[in-house]
Amino acid sequence: xxKSIKPNTLAMPxxxxxxxxxxxxxxxxVMTIAWGGICCSVPPMIxxxxxxxxxxxxxxxxxxxxxxxxxxxEYVTEADFFGIATGKNSDKFAVTGLxxxxxxxxxxxxxxxxxxxxxxxxxxxxxxxxxxxFVGEILGIKADESVLNEKGMPVMDKVNPFVFTPxxxxxxxxxxxxxxxxxxxxxxxK
Amino acid sequence: xxKSIKPNTLAMPxxxxxxxxxxxxxxxxVMTIAWGGICCSVPPMIxxxxxxxxxxxxxxxxxxxxxxxxxxxEYVTEADFFGIATGKNSDKFAVTGLxxxxxxxxxxxxxxxxxxxxxxxxxxxxxxxxxxxFVGEILGIKADESVLNEKGMPVMDKVNPFVFTPxxxxxxxxxxxxxxxxxxxxxxxK
Numbered sequence: 051x052x053k054s055i056k057p058n059t060l061a062m063p064x065x066x067x068x069x070x071x072x073x074x075x076x077x078x079x080v081m082t083i084a085w086g087g088i089c090c091s092v093p094p095m096i097x098x099x100x101x102x103x104x105x106x107x108x109x110x111x112x113x114x115x116x117x118x119x120x121x122x123x124e125y126v127t128e129a130d131f132f133g134i135a136t137g138k139n140s141d142k143f144a145v146t147g148l149x150x151x152x153x154x155x156x157x158x159x160x161x162x163x164x165x166x167x168x169x170x171x172x173x174x175x176x177x178x179x180x181x182x183x184f185v186g187e188i189l190g191i192k193a194d195e196s197v198l199n200e201k202g203m204p205v206m207d208k209v210n211p212f213v214f215t216p217x218x219x220x221x222x223x224x225x226x227x228x229x230x231x232x233x234x235x236x237x238x239x240k
Numbered sequence: 241x242x243k244s245i246k247p248n249t250l251a252m253p254x255x256x257x258x259x260x261x262x263x264x265x266x267x268x269x270v271m272t273i274a275w276g277g278i279c280c281s282v283p284p285m286i287x288x289x290x291x292x293x294x295x296x297x298x299x300x301x302x303x304x305x306x307x308x309x310x311x312x313x314e315y316v317t318e319a320d321f322f323g324i325a326t327g328k329n330s331d332k333f334a335v336t337g338l339x340x341x342x343x344x345x346x347x348x349x350x351x352x353x354x355x356x357x358x359x360x361x362x363x364x365x366x367x368x369x370x371x372x373x374f375v376g377e378i379l380g381i382k383a384d385e386s387v388l389n390e391k392g393m394p395v396m397d398k399v400n401p402f403v404f405t406p407x408x409x410x411x412x413x414x415x416x417x418x419x420x421x422x423x424x425x426x427x428x429x430k
Binding site: 052053054055056057058059060061062063064065067084085086087088089090091092093094095096097099101118120123126127128129130131132133134135145146162166167168174176178179180181183185187188189190191192193194195198199202203204205206209211212213214215216217218219220221222223224225226227228229230231232233234235236237238239 | 242243244245246247248249250251252253254255257274275276277278279280281282283284285286287289291308310313316317318319320321322323324325335336352356357358364366368369370371373375377378379380381382383384385388389392393394395396399401402403404405406407408409410411412413414415416417418419420421422423424425426427428429
């Protein structure tokens with residue numbers, strides 16, 4: 051018998067992804083989001099949800115593009131700052147010492163120090179309520195060679211991402227592999 | 241200098257959430273998704289993306305509701321099976337021995353053995369490409385009391401969820417807390 055909890059955004063885990071954009075003056079900005087995910091395989095798309103009040107919202111509306119830079123756990127302090135500060139009156143790259151790099155694929159900057167980057171062009175904008183959902187087609191991916199395996203694919207324990215728990219506001223790192231997808235479940239196949 | 245990778249759905253980590261629905265004959269079904277996330281705070285909403293070819297797609301289109309049951313890592317085998325089998329010609333609950341429970345909030349079943357459940361009513365359906373994105377408003381949450389803290393909030397290390405790495409198809413468990421959200425980043429505030 052389960053206990054009922056008042057509806058709220060308590061689903062877990064959520065990603066910790068840093069959304070890069072240029073403002074109208076071409077200043078690079080980056081904000082951390084936990085409301086987002088992959089939303090389509092063909093074409094490959096990533097969605098991120100932002101409040102209209104954020105500085106990034108206006109930039110993405112104007113530029114029609116954003117990047118998603120995935121921070122390693124060693125950058126949890128910077129990533130948290132990117133989520134609590136606003137680009138309206140601060141240069142988050144300058145404050146943290148991290149490096150904005152202009153994407154050669156979309157009109158947005160990414161974070162050089164973060165190992166895995168998705169370059170997205172906005173294809174849909176959905177007004178849902180407090181949050182606006184941007185759907186971006188992935189037009190490019192950039193990765194540090196150090197996080198790739200022999201097949202050129204990014205490996206979890208090298209990227210070393212972390213997740214967020216909305217209920218307790220904790221950032222949690224990755225643990226051990228618990229199974230191989232599309233394989234362990236075959237135990238139940240007749 | 242980063243290396244370019246061909247655009248694909250390689251973002252990580254992604255959630256491993258099990259989507260419950262009833263088909264037209266009222267048979268409970270459940271499928272595992274990794275393309276999804278929280279997408280709005282007010283009202284609280286969760287989005288899941290499904291291919292039209294899935295059995296669950298038709299059920300959600302007909303019933304206008306779904307649940308998201310979050311499996312603990314001990315259920316990785318069942319959760320993987322829920323992703324590779326189809327409810328069209330199998331009863332995934334019967335095969336795995338897990339228990340479907342009819343939600344008292346929306347027209348969909350959830351997985352009793354999974355500790356944290358979100359009961360969602362479809363409010364938007366967006367055709368994006370191979371995947372259709374359902375946006376569901378969270379109308380109810382059910383949780384095992386054993387995963388709640390003294391404030392009644394679900395705790396990550398008790399829920400013990402796991403994530404998916406699209407690039408290598410691995411399921412990975414949770415590790416250690418690496419920081420407190422909206423706190424560690426204050427180091428950079430003036």
